[in-house]
Amino acid sequence: EKGTYPHYMLKEIDEQPIVIRKILKEYSDNQGELKIDQTIVEAIKEADRLYIVAAGTSYHAGMVGKNFFERLANIPTEVHVASEFVYNTPLLTEKPMFIFISQSGETADSRAVLVKVKELGYKALTITNVPGSTLSREADYTLLLHAGPEIAVASTKAYTAQVAVLSILAQAVAQSKNIVNGIDLSHELSIVANAMDTLCEYREEYEQMARDFLSDSRNAFYIGRGLDFAVCLEGALKLKEISYIQAEGFAGGELKHGPIALIENGTPVFALATQENINLNIRGNVKEVVSRGANACVISMKGLDMKGDAFVLPEVHPLLTPLISVVPLQYISYYAALHRGCDVDKPRNLAKSVTVE
Numbered sequence: 001e002k003g004t005y006p007h008y009m010l011k012e013i014d015e016q017p018i019v020i021r022k023i024l025k026e027y028s029d030n031q032g033e034l035k036i037d038q039t040i041v042e043a044i045k046e047a048d049r050l051y052i053v054a055a056g057t058s059y060h061a062g063m064v065g066k067n068f069f070e071r072l073a074n075i076p077t078e079v080h081v082a083s084e085f086v087y088n089t090p091l092l093t094e095k096p097m098f099i100f101i102s103q104s105g106e107t108a109d110s111r112a113v114l115v116k117v118k119e120l121g122y123k124a125l126t127i128t129n130v131p132g133s134t135l136s137r138e139a140d141y142t143l144l145l146h147a148g149p150e151i152a153v154a155s156t157k158a159y160t161a162q163v164a165v166l167s168i169l170a171q172a173v174a175q176s177k178n179i180v181n182g183i184d185l186s187h188e189l190s191i192v193a194n195a196m197d198t199l200c201e202y203r204e205e206y207e208q209m210a211r212d213f214l215s216d217s218r219n220a221f222y223i224g225r226g227l228d229f230a231v232c233l234e235g236a237l238k239l240k241e242i243s244y245i246q247a248e249g250f251a252g253g254e255l256k257h258g259p260i261a262l263i264e265n266g267t268p269v270f271a272l273a274t275q276e277n278i279n280l281n282i283r284g285n286v287k288e289v290v291s292r293g294a295n296a297c298v299i300s301m302k303g304l305d306m307k308g309d310a311f312v313l314p315e316v317h318p319l320l321t322p323l324i325s326v327v328p329l330q331y332i333s334y335y336a337a338l339h340r341g342c343d344v345d346k347p348r349n350l351a352k353s354v355t356v357e
């Protein structure tokens with residue numbers, strides 16, 4: 001039920017801090033230590049490479065997950081769009097392990113890959129919000145998102161839940177491999193939940209940002225590097241699917257290889273700056289677009305912020321920034337769609353679960 005909320009999407013964005021806390025609870029043992037079913041951890045440890053398969057927003061969560069498995073647990077990881085994987089299967093390693101990410105657990109493109117994976121005799125884990133869903137039943141293992149029903153077609157809380165569960169899984173594997181990475185993940189995720197609470201208090205600012213940057217635009221660009229790039233793809237998807245503004249995410253460094261030709265006077269460009277090692281690079285990219293007339297909206301993280309930034313995010317662990325940088329982008333998309341009179345919860349041409357290939 002959406003209660004006093006005008007739209008499910010707004011309610012689901014607001015629920016994200018609660019969902020992170022729920023996930024922390026569901027994946028903690030009696031001592032408050034994060035815990036994942038040991039059989040799943042072992043299956044991942046045995047693999048020489050992980051193959052994450054998903055579609056849409058879940059694919060974007062997978063892009064973030066790759067960083068967790070590689071940086072926390074030292075496991076090479078590839079992320080694939082399900083519809084591509086099924087007909088253009090990459091050369092697999094000797095001991096692959098598959099991770100399917102799907103809010104609904106019903107996405108036909110992902111199911112087609114899972115059928116193939118099973119035929120080949122490989123193991124698969126499904127990370128889903130829906131217990132008993134097809135992808136869950138057909139995989140060897142399941143991890144639940146515990147995000148509660150997601151009704152709005154535009155996925156919000158399922159994305160942050162996917163990212164959080166992936167971080168917990170990667171850290172559980174790291175611990176089991178005795179890798180010391182110095183991250184107290186449960187503590188860091190609590191900080192994320194608190195940061196999300198703070199972010200939910202700035203709705204008026206996001207609404208104003210939607211007005212300032214997206215009022216009359218036919219298109220919008222999102223630029224970022226590393227983890228920020230993954231979030232840019234998600235921010236652009238969110239905007240295009242509900243507001244019908246043409247929106248594209250680019251890796252900051254790719255701008256000069258083509259996309260910068262699209263920048264005109266007033267073109268909105270959202271830039272994310274949450275990563276210290278590439279802060280100056282992305283700032284350079286912002287300068288490049290501004291000098292060509294772009295209306296740049298820089299969203300940075302505290303400590304990396306600079307004069308003129310449109311919004312400064314509370315500080316969280318650098319690996320977990322995708323959980324919070326996405327929040328303003330979700331709200332901005334929501335308000336942009338609202339201002340255009342779009343059907344926020346049920347955008348045209350889209351279904352909540354895509355059960356045809």
Ligand code: M6R
Nearest residue numbers: 056057058102103104107154155
């Ligand atoms: O249920 P799934 O996570 O498998 O769905 C995948 C995509 O269809 C989904 O994320 C879609 O891109 C959303 N509408 C994005 O907001």
